[in-house]
Amino acid sequence: MSATYRIQDEPRPGALGHLVVNPVFPLLAFMMAGVWLGVPWFIFNGFAMGSVSRRKETLLAVLVVPGTLLLFMLLGVLMKLDVLTKASLPYALVGITVWKLAVGYVLYNLQQRSFALHEYYGGVVRNGALVLVASIFLGSRVIMELTGGNKLLLVLLG
Template sequence: MTSTYRIEDEPQSSQFSHLVVNPFWPLLGLMFGGAWLAWPWFVVNGFAVGSPTRWRELGWVIGGFIGSTVLAVTIFVLYNNNVIHSDSSIQYAILVLLVWKITVSYTVFTLQARTFELYEYYGGIVRNGIWVLLLATFLGRKAVLTLLPFKLWILVMS
């Protein structure tokens, strides 16, 4: 009888391993591009690296989009009912939305970073994410944010 030893965070091989980037790049993607860039990139990267927490990461991303939508709708409802009406109160409300997005992104980053470090240590091929980041920031951001003419879309995706 043979037993196999398996590290809990050990990455599993994937057919998308050629797409693996350091999870720092999708985190930067949030800062430069927005949630529309960072969160799907985190999901693709989690599946590409074979992360054992990829389903949890996907859950965080889905929850992030749902939470962003709820917070954005709440901001619009509060604004339309004159609960928040000054520029500073609107900025604070949007700050809550931004903190939510950063929290979700950093949580997914920390989940993915452990597996990525093992993947890289044992010789996994890692791509540089700078080109995706630059292209998406300079060419994709405007296209995605103007895809739908709704302010809700812009708040959720940015």
């Protein structure tokens, strides 16, 4: 007789469940390599572990780039209206970094709950350090290739 009891928020790993990493690795990739790696890794990790909040995670992750673009455009409007000066622009651009880091942290917190259950119930956990270190050393080269040096794309993906 098999057990029929199931915890509602217990993750249900899919076929890629053997590739799950601790959510701290996508968070660190988000911070050190950029959005270009952090966002897809969070989405992949959520689906691989069968995270209960994977839809919310995916929606939030997908909103990072449009949100960044919106903030960038807002700063441009504020520059045109002379609310911001060229001297104050670098300080205002910190807001974009804060936005990205805040979203990364929220994604980490959402995914950490499911990851803890995944790990507790014997799910396979991989070490993401190699991907993280490779992205730190090769990330800037990849971003330059992807964007062609376009400053707007660098802000969006970096």
